[in-house]
Structures are given as structure tokens and as C-alpha cells.
Amino acid sequence: MMVENIVTVIAIFSLGVGSLGVLFGALGLLRLGDVYQRMHGAGIIDTGGAGLILFGLLLASPDWTVSVRLVLIGLLLALTSPTATHAIARAAHFAGVKPLLKTSPDAPIEKGADE
Amino acid sequence: MRSVYVSTILMFGLWLALSGHYTPLLLALGALSALGVSLLAKRMNVLDEEGLPIGILFRLPRVTLWIIWEILKSNLGVIRVIIAPSKAAPQLVTVLAGQHTAAGLVTHANFITLTPGTVSVQVDEDRNEIIVHGLTQEFCNATKDGSMDAKVSLLEKRTVSGT
Numbered sequence: 047m048m049v050e051n052i053v054t055v056i057a058i059f060s061l062g063v064g065s066l067g068v069l070f071g072a073l074g075l076l077r078l079g080d081v082y083q084r085m086h087g088a089g090i091i092d093t094g095g096a097g098l099i100l101f102g103l104l105l106a107s108p109d110w111t112v113s114v115r116l117v118l119i120g121l122l123l124a125l126t127s128p129t130a131t132h133a134i135a136r137a138a139h140f141a142g143v144k145p146l147l148k149t150s151p152d153a154p155i156e157k158g159a160d161e
Numbered sequence: 162m163r164s165v166y167v168s169t170i171l172m173f174g175l176w177l178a179l180s181g182h183y184t185p186l187l188l189a190l191g192a193l194s195a196l197g198v199s200l201l202a203k204r205m206n207v208l209d210e211e212g213l214p215i216g217i218l219f220r221l222p223r224v225t226l227w228i229i230w231e232i233l234k235s236n237l238g239v240i241r242v243i244i245a246p247s248k249a250a251p252q253l254v255t256v257l258a259g260q261h262t263a264a265g266l267v268t269h270a271n272f273i274t275l276t277p278g279t280v281s282v283q284v285d286e287d288r289n290e291i292i293v294h295g296l297t298q299e300f301c302n303a304t305k306d307g308s309m310d311a312k313v314s315l316l317e318k319r320t321v322s323g324t
Contacts, residue, residue: 077246080251090239090240094277114179132274147251148250148252
């Protein structure tokens with residue numbers, strides 16, 4: 047009984063932190079500077095956010111068949127989400143979208159300078 | 162032929178885990194379909210080292226744990242930047258990749274993108290370089306210091322010599 051309680055608490059904690067991660071990712075999408083930076087915000091959603099939510103669900107899953115499916119969803123996300131992110135970044139790069147770059151924390155943000 | 166056996170066993174394992182029906186007829190049908198798919202894959206010549214990297218399965222857990230830890234750390238870093246966007250100092254850096262196979266290079270680029278804060282923008286297969294967009298200097302340094310390169314090479318290397 048005691049162990050079950052602890053697992054439930056960890057599951058709820060992980061679900062909560064994961065939801066916060068998704069929220070911060072969405073905030074990042076809105077707040078960051080250009081298309082490349084916004085992708086980092088989206089990165090939080092499908093790694094930390096989705097990962098922690100899946101982990102929480104895994105701990106709370108009623109039987110092992112559900113757990114197997116959750117693990118498979120996690121693997122699928124780990125393979126597909128970076129691929130999609132890379133596709134967007136590459137498309138932007140080849141379309142000639144120049145990232146805003148900043149070489150030192152004090153320097154002003156400047157446009158241009160590829161690679 | 163060994164790859165067909167291994168593939169059949171793995172596929173039947175997946176079938177068992179997902180089906181939830183364990184009557185003799187369905188079990189037999191599941192095993193038959195696993196075998197059929199494996200034979201088709203063999204005929205299509207996709208059951209090679211790249212399509213069925215058996216050796217990786219045993220080394221994957223360690224690298225997985227490491228990458229999960231890295232992901233959690235850099236998630237916090239990106240959240241810090243989101244809270245204070247003025248901290249963002251985006252950079253484009255070139256990372257050298259020590260991998261020798263296309264699959265290894267893809268894995269490296271995927272790992273870079275999987276860690277928040279860094280996104281691989283372009284992969285140069287001829288020069289073994291990955292152009293990476295990093296959100297701040299720290300993220301770029303963490304990618305360039307070679308630890309991720311070493312981890313991916315660990316996954317890749319023994320695959321080449323093994324089996």
C-alpha cells in the first residue's frame with residue numbers, strides 16, 4: 047500500500063512537471079526571436095513535456111499492455127520529433143532564412159553571417 | 162538466415178505485447194505473420210546491419226539513460242532562456258561527427274536535435290560535419306565538446322565490428 051502511494055505521488059508529480067514543460071514550450075514558441083529559436087521552444091514540448099507526461103502515465107498505467115504501448119509511443123516520439131524539427135530547420139536554412147545571431151552576450155543581435 | 166530468425170522472434174514479441182489475444186489459433190497466426198514479414202524483408206534485402214542492428218539493442222539502455230539526463234538538463238536551460246529571452250545568444254556552429262556510417266551520422270544529428278537548445282540545421286555527409294543552431298553559447302559548447310560524438314560512436318562502432 048505504501049509503495050503504491052509513493053508511485054502515485056511520483057506519477058502525479060511527473061504529470062504536473064510535464065504539463066508545465068508543455069506550457070513553457072508554448073510560451074517559448076511565442077516569446078523567442080526567430081524561427082530557429084522558436085524551434086528550441088517546441089523542442090521542450092516533445093522531449094521534456096511529452097516525455098514526463100508519458101513517464102507519469104507509465105507509472106499510473108493499470109496493466110502491462112498499456113505500459114508497452116506507452117513505451118512504444120515514447121520511442122516513436124524520440125525518433126520522429128527530431129526528424130520533423132530538423133526538416134523545418136533545414137527547409138528554413140535552404141530557403142535562405144538567416145538566423146539572428148549574437149556572438150557574445152553583450153553584442154547587439156545582428157542579421158546575416160551564414161555558417 | 163540468422164537475421165530472419167532474430168527478426169521473426171522480435172516481431173512475434175512485439176505482436177505478443179500488442180495483441181492481448183492468446184488463443185492457440187491467433188497465436189499461430191501471429192507467429193506466421195511475423196515469419197512472413199521477416200521472409201519478405203529478407204527478400205527485399207533490408208535485413209542487413211542497418212535494418213536490423215541487433216548489437217545496438219544491448220548497448221542502447223546506457224546511452225538512452227545518458228541522453229534522457231542530457232535532455233532534462235537542457236530543458237531547464239531552455240526554460241531559463243524562455244523566461245528571460247534577452248539571455249538568448251543564438252549561434253551557428255559546425256560540429257565534427259566521428260561516425261562512419263550514414264545511420265551513425267543520422268543518429269548523431271537526431272541526438273543533437275533531441276536535446277533542446279540545439280537543432281541540427283544541415284548535415285554534410287562528405288565532410289562529416291553537422292551545422293548546429295544553438296540557443297546560447299553554453300548549448301553550443303555542450304554539443305561541441307565531443308561527449309555526444311563519443312556516445313554515438315560507441316553505439317555505432319561495435320555495430321560495425323559485431324555480427
